[in-house]
Amino acid sequence: MKRLLPRLLLAPAMASLFLWMIVPLVMTLYFSVIRYNLMQPEETGFIGLENFTYFLTDPSFAVAVGNTLLLLGSVIAVTVLLGIAIALLIDEPFPGRGAVRLLLISPFFVMPTVNALLWKHMMMNPIYGVLAQVWKFFGATPVDWLTDVPLGSIIIMVAWQWLPFAALIFMTALQSMNREQIEAARMDGATYLQQLRYLYLPHLGRSVAVVVMIEMIFLLGVFAEIFTTTGGGPGDASTNVAFLIFKQALLNFDAGVASAGALFAVLLANLAAALLMRMVGKNLDT
Amino acid sequence: MAYLELKNIEKTFGNVRVIRGVDLQIRQGEFIVFVGPSGCGKSTLLRLIAGLEETTAGTLLLDGRDITELPSSQRDLAMVFQSYALYPHMSVFENMSFALKLAKVDPAIIAQKVQRAAQILNLTSYLERTPKELSGGQRQRVAIGRAIVRAPKVFLFDEPLSNLDAALRGQTRIEIAKLHRDLGATTIYVTHDQVEAMTLADRVVVLRDGKIEQVGTPLELYDRPANQFVAQFIGTPQMNVLAASALQSLVQGCGIAVEPDGYLGLRPEDIALCAPGQGQLGARVDLVEALGAETLIYVTTDNGVAMVARQNERSHLGVGMATGLVLDVDAAHVFDAQGRVTRSGKARASKGH
Amino acid sequence: MAQRSKYPMTLLLRSALAWAVALLLFFPLGWLVLTAFKSELQAIAVPPLLLFRPTLENFSIVQERSDYLLYAQNSLITSAVSTLLGLALAFPAAYAMAFFRVRYTKNILMWMLSTKMMPAVGALVPVYVMAQSSGLLDSRTALVIVFTLSNLPIMVWMLFSYLKEIPHEILEAARMDGATLWQEFRRVLLPLTLGGLASTGLLCLVLSWNEAFWSLNLSAAKAGTLATLIASYSSPEGLFWSKLSAASFMAIAPIVVFGWFCQKQLVQGLTFGAVK
Numbered sequence: 067m068k069r070l071l072p073r074l075l076l077a078p079a080m081a082s083l084f085l086w087m088i089v090p091l092v093m094t095l096y097f098s099v100i101r102y103n104l105m106q107p108e109e110t111g112f113i114g115l116e117n118f119t120y121f122l123t124d125p126s127f128a129v130a131v132g133n134t135l136l137l138l139g140s141v142i143a144v145t146v147l148l149g150i151a152i153a154l155l156i157d158e159p160f161p162g163r164g165a166v167r168l169l170l171i172s173p174f175f176v177m178p179t180v181n182a183l184l185w186k187h188m189m190m191n192p193i194y195g196v197l198a199q200v201w202k203f204f205g206a207t208p209v210d211w212l213t214d215v216p217l218g219s220i221i222i223m224v225a226w227q228w229l230p231f232a233a234l235i236f237m238t239a240l241q242s243m244n245r246e247q248i249e250a251a252r253m254d255g256a257t258y259l260q261q262l263r264y265l266y267l268p269h270l271g272r273s274v275a276v277v278v279m280i281e282m283i284f285l286l287g288v289f290a291e292i293f294t295t296t297g298g299g300p301g302d303a304s305t306n307v308a309f310l311i312f313k314q315a316l317l318n319f320d321a322g323v324a325s326a327g328a329l330f331a332v333l334l335a336n337l338a339a340a341l342l343m344r345m346v347g348k349n350l351d352t
Numbered sequence: 353m354a355y356l357e358l359k360n361i362e363k364t365f366g367n368v369r370v371i372r373g374v375d376l377q378i379r380q381g382e383f384i385v386f387v388g389p390s391g392c393g394k395s396t397l398l399r400l401i402a403g404l405e406e407t408t409a410g411t412l413l414l415d416g417r418d419i420t421e422l423p424s425s426q427r428d429l430a431m432v433f434q435s436y437a438l439y440p441h442m443s444v445f446e447n448m449s450f451a452l453k454l455a456k457v458d459p460a461i462i463a464q465k466v467q468r469a470a471q472i473l474n475l476t477s478y479l480e481r482t483p484k485e486l487s488g489g490q491r492q493r494v495a496i497g498r499a500i501v502r503a504p505k506v507f508l509f510d511e512p513l514s515n516l517d518a519a520l521r522g523q524t525r526i527e528i529a530k531l532h533r534d535l536g537a538t539t540i541y542v543t544h545d546q547v548e549a550m551t552l553a554d555r556v557v558v559l560r561d562g563k564i565e566q567v568g569t570p571l572e573l574y575d576r577p578a579n580q581f582v583a584q585f586i587g588t589p590q591m592n593v594l595a596a597s598a599l600q601s602l603v604q605g606c607g608i609a610v611e612p613d614g615y616l617g618l619r620p621e622d623i624a625l626c627a628p629g630q631g632q633l634g635a636r637v638d639l640v641e642a643l644g645a646e647t648l649i650y651v652t653t654d655n656g657v658a659m660v661a662r663q664n665e666r667s668h669l670g671v672g673m674a675t676g677l678v679l680d681v682d683a684a685h686v687f688d689a690q691g692r693v694t695r696s697g698k699a700r701a702s703k704g705h
Numbered sequence: 706m707a708q709r710s711k712y713p714m715t716l717l718l719r720s721a722l723a724w725a726v727a728l729l730l731f732f733p734l735g736w737l738v739l740t741a742f743k744s745e746l747q748a749i750a751v752p753p754l755l756l757f758r759p760t761l762e763n764f765s766i767v768q769e770r771s772d773y774l775l776y777a778q779n780s781l782i783t784s785a786v787s788t789l790l791g792l793a794l795a796f797p798a799a800y801a802m803a804f805f806r807v808r809y810t811k812n813i814l815m816w817m818l819s820t821k822m823m824p825a826v827g828a829l830v831p832v833y834v835m836a837q838s839s840g841l842l843d844s845r846t847a848l849v850i851v852f853t854l855s856n857l858p859i860m861v862w863m864l865f866s867y868l869k870e871i872p873h874e875i876l877e878a879a880r881m882d883g884a885t886l887w888q889e890f891r892r893v894l895l896p897l898t899l900g901g902l903a904s905t906g907l908l909c910l911v912l913s914w915n916e917a918f919w920s921l922n923l924s925a926a927k928a929g930t931l932a933t934l935i936a937s938y939s940s941p942e943g944l945f946w947s948k949l950s951a952a953s954f955m956a957i958a959p960i961v962v963f964g965w966f967c968q969k970q971l972v973q974g975l976t977f978g979a980v981k
Contacts (some may be wrong), residue, residue: 071886072805079798079861080813082798086828086854087820093831104834152726160720168965169731175964176734178917180953184737187946194749194946195737203944229730287824290917292938309828316922321830328827329780356796424880431881437874449884450892502882623964 097325104319117326126302132304149232178290216304239273285320355380361410372562387549388559430499431508445479509541574697580691617685618661624678627688631676740950763951775932784913787852799864817858867901902969931956
């Protein structure tokens with residue numbers, strides 16, 4: 067009985083997750099090697115790696131990969147750098163600190179579709195948007211964000227949303243820092259920059275790694291923002307791999323090619339996952 | 353007729369034999385102390401008795417009943433944990449009445465029993481508080497109260513005093529002793545502190561590496577240790593144990609039969625100091641610890657052996673001074689090469705009318 | 706504890722800078738809230754209006770035009786049900802791993818983590834096809850299932866880390882006091898884990914409510930959630946900014962407020978406990 071009980075308790079969760087993992091995976095594998103168009107479901111047939119070659123040789127593919135990496139890299143860079151800066155800024159108490167924290171973390175809890183439309187219309191509209199007004203105020207011509215800098219606009223939206231996450235993590239990490247070593251450094255005559263370099267940044271090293279890993283995982287699948295604003299365009303200028311697959315699946319209805327693409331995306335994600343697992347695994351002491 | 357009997361208890365964790373064949377018989381009302389160095393298995397043995405771990409082999413009998421296969425909840429034993437393990441979300445009253453509530457005892461009777469236990473332990477004014485609001489000593493008393501209320505067949509204590517500061521420890525030790533005197537309950541008490549063992553126990557069980565080294569009353573263990581391990585474990589400062597090879601002349605001169613690779617044991621109080629050049633050995637003083645009521649003098653003999661002597665009088669000796677040692681040879685214990693005792697020294701005489 | 710700066714001047718500068726940054730970052734959100742109370746003309750005013758007479762008309766129009774309540778109801782139901790389902794699945798698993806010597810606990814947790822890491826798009830085609838063939842497209846059931854499974858790994862992890870913090874000895878004490886396994890669970894374990902259950906549930910609620918990928922792809926007019934409703938505002942319909950803002954404001958307000966209250970727990974959950 068003692069052996070049986072834990073296994074019974076684990077079973078429902080593990081069984082569901084197992085199915086959730088296996089069934090789509092097997093189906094995707096199957097779809098990726100047959101011809102399967104959702105509009106003509108009767109016409110199926112084994113076509114080997116044709117789907118893969120189609121997906122990979124699609125000119126949009128290379129662009130999508132590039133965009134994905136660009137998106138990933140920029141957002142991570144912005145959120146980490148600004149996140150650390152903000153965390154350091156509000157590390158010490160000052161009047162209204164609590165309220166400042168609330169203001170800072172709010173963007174993270176906003177629905178992605180709201181986020182997207184908020185920026186698309188209220189901020190980035192080239193005539194009535196706030197950014198346009200600000201540009202005009204300084205005498206410059208307003209930028210037509212979504213048309214001229216489509217990927218950049220997406221990057222801004224996503225970075226705005228994830229900056230609070232990074233900042234909050236770094237704030238938490240800083241609070242766990244041993245204050246006495248800072249006092250010791252001060253007594254040793256260290257300037258703030260030196261303290262930064264030798265004390266603060268090394269301590270934050272681990273949380274930076276975590277933030278990067280987590281963001282890599284979630285940002286690989288950025289979708290809602292692209293869907294609601296640029297639709298991947300103009301052309302494929304703001305299409306990432308996730309959106310490309312979506313286009314194939316539900317716009318071209320080519321499930322075969324989409325599945326091939328999905329496998330590729332899964333591969334990409336696995337790399338990020340392996341790295342994060344190593345990091346999180348170290349924290350686990352069962 | 354033993355009240356609690358352990359027969360050939362074995363416990364293995366993975367490949368490690370943690371308890372190796374323990375046999376023990378405990379009478380009703382006895383206060384037994386399990387003592388031994390870290391890792392000797394004393395806590396494991398206690399947990400086996402409690403039922404929190406399963407025995408790999410062996411039998412446990414309580415009041416005639418075989419409880420080896422019974423779960424903890426049915427053994428009618430109460431345990432006081434080292435960390436007290438109080439229920440954080442319950443008040444002191446609820447903590448102490450929990451077991452009775454589970455047993456569906458009448459609430460009026462529960463209240464009565466809890467009040468009585470609270471009175472004995474001076475907890476009456478704290479009954480409505482939660483553990484968060486109590487000091488360490490108070491929490492410990494609640495843990496004890498929780499056990500008392502149940503009036504179990506046996507009380508089990510797992511190093512209850514380790515988390516208290518020194519002053520509180522001494523005080524609580526006395527309270528536990530008084531409690532045992534008043535309630536007369538069978539108790540098994542685990543500690544690594546031999547002072548607690550000596551002062552609280554009716555009988556002491558010395559454990560090492562999962563085996564019982566010796567069982568006896570505290571003074572039996574002190575005067576007649578069965579082996580070198582027990583001899584050195586019991587008694588502070590440690591008994592001086594000297595290799596026979598280092599004391600050739602002395603040994604021969606006193607006519608004690610010691611194997612060439614055996615050992616001689618002398619308690620600090622059996623070594624007296626005299627003028628240099630006199631006595632059986634010469635030595636230099638390393639350190640003098642004046643404790644007020646007694647003085648400990650650490651010396652190194654002329655042939656390089658470190659020893660400690662104890663005397664009731666103050667000493668005028670200083671570091672580096674030469675002195676002579678008078679050894680009370682009759683009180684010496686002799687051990688063979690494996691550490692077993694071959695001759696016990698004579699016991700100290702007791703004073704009193 | 707952080708030390709106060711020795712120089713009041715740096716403190717002042719820091720406070721000013723911190724407030725400036727905070728207000729700047731919050732600005733888009735604040736602007737959204739303001740716009741919700743403007744008329745459409747005021748919303749597109751050039752230069753942008755900071756002071757104006759507020760109106761509540763947008764909120765009622767949104768409801769008339771797009772049946773806001775239906776979408777809100779869908780969001781509520783799918784989030785709540787998936788949270789409860791998730792807790793029901795996750796809690797026993799977390800309990801088993803935290804309190805029994807289950808072999809490969811670490812491996813199991815890692816594996817659960819890995820299922821979360823796959824981008825949702827990887828499962829899009831199969832799930833879509835399955836939903837279509839079982840007639841569950843545009844149904845709340847499909848959304849609930851998908852939300853639950855997506856959030857399950859995080860919930861197991863969070864509950865596991867909460868349960869691990871309960872000292873074994875308290876449960877052993879309950880056992881010695883005569884409690885059966887069920888009593889041990891109900892009277893001692895459960896009261897002590899309520900906090901953990903609440904945080905985990907809240908996190909799942911937030912994640913499901915904000916979930917956009919599956920909502921957009923699997924649901925439409927009948928089971929659409931607020932996420933889909935807002936997205937559908939993106940097709941040009943003439944002037945609609947203040948209505949959009951009103952709709953958005955209602956959609957995000959509860960979650961943002963939730964976020965304020967449990968920032969630490971939510972972020973902890975999202976990092977799988979890697980940052981404490």
